[in-house]
Amino acid sequence: MEYFCYIIYSERLDKYYVGHTEDLNTRLKQHNLGISTFTSKADDWILVYSEAFSSREDARSREFEIKKKKSRKYIEWLIAAK
Template sequence: MPRLCRIAQLVRAQDSYPPFCGRQFKSASRYSSTLIGCFFFAMFTVYVLYSPTFKKIYIGYTSDLSNRLASHNVYSKKGYTTRYRPWDVLYTESYIDKRAALKREKALKSARGRAFIWQVISEKYA
């Protein structure tokens, strides 16, 4: 296995329950990224939004969390997230590649993933 691929594999969060127990990233920069070797990788963030007023959750992924949050809370004119404003960022995970982020988003949208999210909500808003 090439050295760069091995390093990227070690840095990427693993899809498991409990979810990746390493760092949770909250990025405010326009483009969050990681420099590995001499290659530049864009970071993709899987996020969970929570509306405490309506007790609703929203799960998604993006490469720009701050703009995406503004889109959910301010800019969008129609859709699911406009009905249940305001949204708070409850949980985030960062990934190097889009495929891993999509896989994790799908896992969080499963029954087991939603149970984990509601457990986080009960701990945080207890």
């Protein structure tokens, strides 16, 4: 089974959200339906970046690595380098 670290973007909020999941399509739908607290403030989230991993732990570690940088510039660099 594959797991993913992903970044979504809301133009309305001009914000990025970093997460991990095993089903990108379902998770994106959940974000746009307001199921997640942070992303419930908008319904225009789009997937802008993802990385695949063979384990949930690897995907989670990558998520935390990206979040730890606390850098919008780093996120935008990742997206541009894809």
